[in-house]
Amino acid sequence: MNTNLFDLSGKVAIVTGSGRGLGKAMATGLAEFGAKVVVCDRALDEAQQTVKTIKASGGVADATFVDISVRQSCEDLIKFTLDTFGSVDVLVNNAGIDIIKPTEALSESEWDQILDVDLKGHFNCSQFAAIQMIKQGKGGSIINISSIASVVAIQGLVAYSAAKGGINQLTRVMALEFASQKIRVNAIAPGYFENIMDGAEVEHEKPEKQQQIVTFTPMGRRGKSEELMGPVVFLASDASSYITGAVLFVDGGYTAA
Ligand SMILES: NC(=O)c1ccc[n+]([C@@H]2O[C@H](COP(=O)([O-])OP(=O)(O)OC[C@H]3O[C@@H](n4cnc5c(N)ncnc54)[C@H](O)[C@@H]3O)[C@@H](O)[C@H]2O)c1
Numbered sequence: 001m002n003t004n005l006f007d008l009s010g011k012v013a014i015v016t017g018s019g020r021g022l023g024k025a026m027a028t029g030l031a032e033f034g035a036k037v038v039v040c041d042r043a044l045d046e047a048q049q050t051v052k053t054i055k056a057s058g059g060v061a062d063a064t065f066v067d068i069s070v071r072q073s074c075e076d077l078i079k080f081t082l083d084t085f086g087s088v089d090v091l092v093n094n095a096g097i098d099i100i101k102p103t104e105a106l107s108e109s110e111w112d113q114i115l116d117v118d119l120k121g122h123f124n125c126s127q128f129a130a131i132q133m134i135k136q137g138k139g140g141s142i143i144n145i146s147s148i149a150s151v152v153a154i155q156g157l158v159a160y161s162a163a164k165g166g167i168n169q170l171t172r173v174m175a176l177e178f179a180s181q182k183i184r185v186n187a188i189a190p191g192y193f194e195n196i197m198d199g200a201e202v203e204h205e206k207p208e209k210q211q212q213i214v215t216f217t218p219m220g221r222r223g224k225s226e227e228l229m230g231p232v233v234f235l236a237s238d239a240s241s242y243i244t245g246a247v248l249f250v251d252g253g254y255t256a257a
Helices: 021-032 044-056 071-085 108-136 158-181 201-205 206-214 225-236
Strands: 013-015 035-043 060-065 090-093 140-145 183-190 249-250
Touching: 013 021, 013 071, 013 108, 013 225, 021 035, 021 044, 021 060, 021 071, 021 225, 021 249, 035 071, 044 060, 060 071, 071 108, 071 225, 090 225, 108 140, 108 183, 108 201, 140 158, 140 225, 158 183, 201 206, 225 249
Parallel strands: 013 035, 013 090, 035 060, 090 140, 140 183, 183 249
Antiparallel strands: none
C-alpha cells in the first residue's frame, strides 16, 4: 500500500490567479505537499506576496505575471514555468472574475470580459499546458475551478454561470481527448466561501444574500479557503489516479439539497 498517495514532490504546479483568495490557498496547499509552484496573477505584486508566504513555510515557488484572457500571455506562462522549474505537471485554472448584474443591465463588453477570463482563459492555459504535458510524455493533471453556479441558477450571474457551465463541459471533453496521454482533467466547483470575489462585495454585504447562503447551504456556513487544499491536492496527486472528467462539488452540501 502506497502511503504517500498525496505526495507531490518532483511535480511542478501552476495556479492561475493565486495572488489572493482561493488560488493563494490552493497554491500554498500544493507547495505543502511538495510541489514546486508557479504563482501567477495579473496582480504581480500579490503573486510575489504569495511566494513569500510559501517560502516562509519551507516551500518552493516563483511568481510571474499572467493575463489568462490573452493567449500570448498564457504561452509565456508555460515558457516561464519550463525555464524556472523544467516541467509542467499540474495546472490549476483558478483565475476568475465576476460582475453581478441583472441580465437586462449587463453590457456586451461586460459579457465579453467575463467569458474571456472565466471560459476562454481556462481554454488558453489548458491548451498550452496539455501540449507541453504531451511532449513530456508522463501525463499530468489539469484542475478547473468551476462553481455551483455551473449547475444552479443564481440571480445576477448570467454570464458567469454560462462560463462556469462551459467549464464543466470543457473539463469532460478534454478528459476524454487527453485520457490516452494520461492527462487527467477534473473540476472543483466551490459553493460560497469566506473569501468574497473581487467585485462581489456589495452583493455579499446584503442581509438577504447572507441569509440565502446560510439557508441553502446544509452545513450552514461559508467554506474557508483552506478547505480547498485537500480537494486540490487530491486531484493533483496519484490519490485520484483513476478520476478524470469529474466535477467535485466543495459546497457544504449546497447542490445536494
Ligand atoms: N469565492 C467564492 O466563494 C467562489 C465560489 C465559487 C467559485 N469561485 C471561483 O474560484 C476562483 C477564485 O475565486 P476567488 O474568490 O479567489 O476570487 P478573487 O477575486 O479573490 O481572486 C481572483 C484572482 O484572480 C486574478 N485574476 C482575475 N482575472 C485574471 C486574469 N485575467 N488573469 C490572471 N489573473 C486574474 C485576480 O487578480 C485575483 O488575484 C474563481 O474562478 C471563482 O469563480 C469562487
